[in-house]
Amino acid sequence: MKQGPIKLMVTRRNFIKGVGLLSASAALAACSGNGQSGKSTPSAAASPLLAIIHTNDTHGHDTEVKTEGDVAGNFSMAAVAQLKADWKAKGYDVLLLDVGDATQGMPLVDQSKGEAGIAFMNSCGYDLMAVGNHEFDHGDEQITRFEQEANFPIISANVLVKETGEPRFTASKTFDLSDGTKVGIFGLTTPSTLTTSMPVMVEKFTFLGGEDLFNCARQQVKDLRNKGCDLIICLGHLGNQEADAPSTSRELLRNVEGIDLFLDGHDHKLVSEEVNGTPLIETGSYMANIGLVVIDSGAPVDKSVAYGTYDGIDQPTQAIIDQVNDQVKGELNVVLGHTKFTMDGERASIRTRETNLGDFLCDAIMWGTEQSSGTKPDAALCNSGGIRASVQEGDISLASIKAVFPFANQMLILKLTGDQLLKALEASCQNIGLDSFIGAFPQVAGMKFTIDSTVPYEKGDTYPGSTFAAPAAPGARVTIEQVGGRPWSATDTYLLATLDFLCQGGDTYYEFKQAADLESPIICDFDYEIFAGFLTGPCNHEVPDVYESPQDRIAILQ
Numbered sequence: 001m002k003q004g005p006i007k008l009m010v011t012r013r014n015f016i017k018g019v020g021l022l023s024a025s026a027a028l029a030a031c032s033g034n035g036q037s038g039k040s041t042p043s044a045a046a047s048p049l050l051a052i053i054h055t056n057d058t059h060g061h062d063t064e065v066k067t068e069g070d071v072a073g074n075f076s077m078a079a080v081a082q083l084k085a086d087w088k089a090k091g092y093d094v095l096l097l098d099v100g101d102a103t104q105g106m107p108l109v110d111q112s113k114g115e116a117g118i119a120f121m122n123s124c125g126y127d128l129m130a131v132g133n134h135e136f137d138h139g140d141e142q143i144t145r146f147e148q149e150a151n152f153p154i155i156s157a158n159v160l161v162k163e164t165g166e167p168r169f170t171a172s173k174t175f176d177l178s179d180g181t182k183v184g185i186f187g188l189t190t191p192s193t194l195t196t197s198m199p200v201m202v203e204k205f206t207f208l209g210g211e212d213l214f215n216c217a218r219q220q221v222k223d224l225r226n227k228g229c230d231l232i233i234c235l236g237h238l239g240n241q242e243a244d245a246p247s248t249s250r251e252l253l254r255n256v257e258g259i260d261l262f263l264d265g266h267d268h269k270l271v272s273e274e275v276n277g278t279p280l281i282e283t284g285s286y287m288a289n290i291g292l293v294v295i296d297s298g299a300p301v302d303k304s305v306a307y308g309t310y311d312g313i314d315q316p317t318q319a320i321i322d323q324v325n326d327q328v329k330g331e332l333n334v335v336l337g338h339t340k341f342t343m344d345g346e347r348a349s350i351r352t353r354e355t356n357l358g359d360f361l362c363d364a365i366m367w368g369t370e371q372s373s374g375t376k377p378d379a380a381l382c383n384s385g386g387i388r389a390s391v392q393e394g395d396i397s398l399a400s401i402k403a404v405f406p407f408a409n410q411m412l413i414l415k416l417t418g419d420q421l422l423k424a425l426e427a428s429c430q431n432i433g434l435d436s437f438i439g440a441f442p443q444v445a446g447m448k449f450t451i452d453s454t455v456p457y458e459k460g461d462t463y464p465g466s467t468f469a470a471p472a473a474p475g476a477r478v479t480i481e482q483v484g485g486r487p488w489s490a491t492d493t494y495l496l497a498t499l500d501f502l503c504q505g506g507d508t509y510y511e512f513k514q515a516a517d518l519e520s521p522i523i524c525d526f527d528y529e530i531f532a533g534f535l536t537g538p539c540n541h542e543v544p545d546v547y548e549s550p551q552d553r554i555a556i557l558q
Contacts, residue, residue, distance in 0.1 A: 385439015
C-alpha cells in the first residue's frame with residue numbers, strides 16, 4: 001500500500017503536516033522579522049524543518065509588473081530571494097527550486113540567450129532546477145553554458161542521448177537538513193519537448209514518455225530510497241494537457257508509488273491538490289505566484305494571498321535585474337508604431353480561437369514573405385505557441401514586438417497540397433472542445449475554415465519523432481472553405497507562408513515537414529523583422545482600425 005505523505009516518516013517523526021500553494025504575500029505574512037505589521041504568523045513549530053520555495057515557467061518575467069486594469073501583475077525575482085531570506089531568518093531549512101522554462105520568453109532573458117535568467121537565479125540562491133522544454137530553444141551548447149554558469153545543478157532523469165543511450169543530465173540530488181533528515185529530488189522533462197522546442201535542437205535526444213517515463217520515475221524513487229532519503233520530491237516539467245497524455249503529472253502519480261511531493265510545470269496552471277495521496281502543486285506561470293510548501297512538526301502554514309500584498313525585495317538581486325533590464329530597454333525601447341486598442345495574444349485566447357493579433361501577424365507574414373522573397377504566398381499560418389504576448393494599447397516598441405515573437409523564427413514559403421493542409425489543420429485544432437489547449441492551434445491569413453468541436457478528434461498513428469498523432473479521419477472536424485481567394489481542393493497545390501519551426505515538424509505539423517522534405521521552402525525574413533516592417537511600412541506606424549476585432553477567418557461550431 002502506498003504510504004501517503006503523512007505516513008512516510010516511519011523511522012522519524014511524522015514529516016509533512018501541511019502543503020499549500022502560497023503567493024509571496026502569503027509567505028511574508030507567515031514570516032516575522034520583515035518589518036511589516038498587522039500580518040498573521042503561523043503557529044510556532046516545535047522543531048522547524050523545511051520550507052520549500054518553488055517557481056515554474058517564469059519565462060523571463062523576472063521584473064515586477066504592477067497590476068493595472070485587466071493586466072495582472074507579477075513578482076520580481078528579487079522577491080523570491082527575499083522570501084528565502086525570510087524563512088531562513090525563522091530558523092527553517094530552505095530549499096529554493098525551479099521546475100523549468102526559466103531561460104526563455106521575454107527580451108529580459110532572450111537577449112542573452114537565457115544567461116541573464118541563470119544570473120538572476122544565482123543571485124537568489126536557487127538550489128536546484130529541472131529542465132523545461134524551452135531550455136532547449138537555444139540548443140544543447142547553450143544548455144551546457146547554463147550548466148557551467150549556474151551555481152546549482154540542472155536536472156532531468158528522462159532525457160537520453162540517442163547515440164549512447166546515456167542520460168544527458170544529472171538525474172537527481174540529495175540534501176541533508178540540519179536535523180538529519182535527507183531529502184532526495186529528481187527531475188523530469190515533458191516528452192512533448194520533441195515538438196514544442198525547435199525539432200533540430202532536440203533531434204539527438206530521446207525523451208522517455210508513457211510507461212518508459214513511469215519506469216524511469218520508479219527507478220529514481222528506488223535509487224533515492226536506497227540512498228536513505230526520507231522525503232522524495234519530483235520536479236516534473238510535465239503538466240496535464242490532454243495532448244501530452246499519458247506523460248502527464250497526474251497520470252504519473254497514478255502509476256508511480258513513493259513520491260512524497262510533486263512540483264509541476266509546463267501547462268501554466270495554478271494547481272494545489274492530491275493525486276493518489278501525493279501533493280501536486282504548480283504556481284501557474286510568469287511569476288504571478290511564488291510557491292511555498294512548509295513542512296514542520298507543528299501546525300501547517302496554509303495561506304494563499306493574491307499578488308500585491310508582499311513587497312519584500314532583496315536589493316542586491318534587484319540591482320542585477322535592473323542593470324540587465326536597463327541594458328535591454330536601451331537596445332529595444334525604440335518606438336516603431338502605435339495601436340489604439342489592445343491586440344490579444346493571451347495564452348487562453350490565442351490558443352483556442354482567432355484573435356485580432358493573430359490576424360494582424362498573419363497578414364504581416366503574408367506581406368513580409370512576399371517582400372523578402374519576391375514570391376506571393378496564397379495564405380499564411382502561425383502556430384499560436386509562437387505568439388507569446390499581447391500588444392497593449394499605446395506605443396509599440398521593438399521590445400514589445402520581440403515579446404510577441406521571442407523565438408526569432410525564420411519565415412518560409414512552403415509548397416504543399418490541399419490534402420496536406422487539411423491534415424495539418426485537423427491535427428492542430430484537436431484541442432478545440434476540450435478543457436486544455438495546445439500551442440499548435442493556428443492563426444491564419446488568406447484562408448477560411450470551420451472547426452466542428454462537437455465531433456471528437458480521432459487519433460491515428462503517432463507521427464515519427466513526435467508525441468502527437470495524425471488524424472485518423474481528416475476533414476471530420478475541419479472544413480476548409482477557401483485558400484488564396486479560391487475554393488479549397490485536396491488536389492490543388494498552395495504556397496503557404498509559415499515558420500521554420502513548423503516546417504521541421506514542430507507542434508502537430510508533421511505534414512509541413514513532409515512537404516518541406518519533398519521541396520525545400522523559400523527562405524524569407526525573421527518573424528519579428530516582418531512584424532516591424534509591416535507596422536512601419538504598409539501600416540504607416542499605426543495599427544489600422546480593421547484589426548480592432550477578429551475578421552472571421554476561423555469559425556468554431558459548438
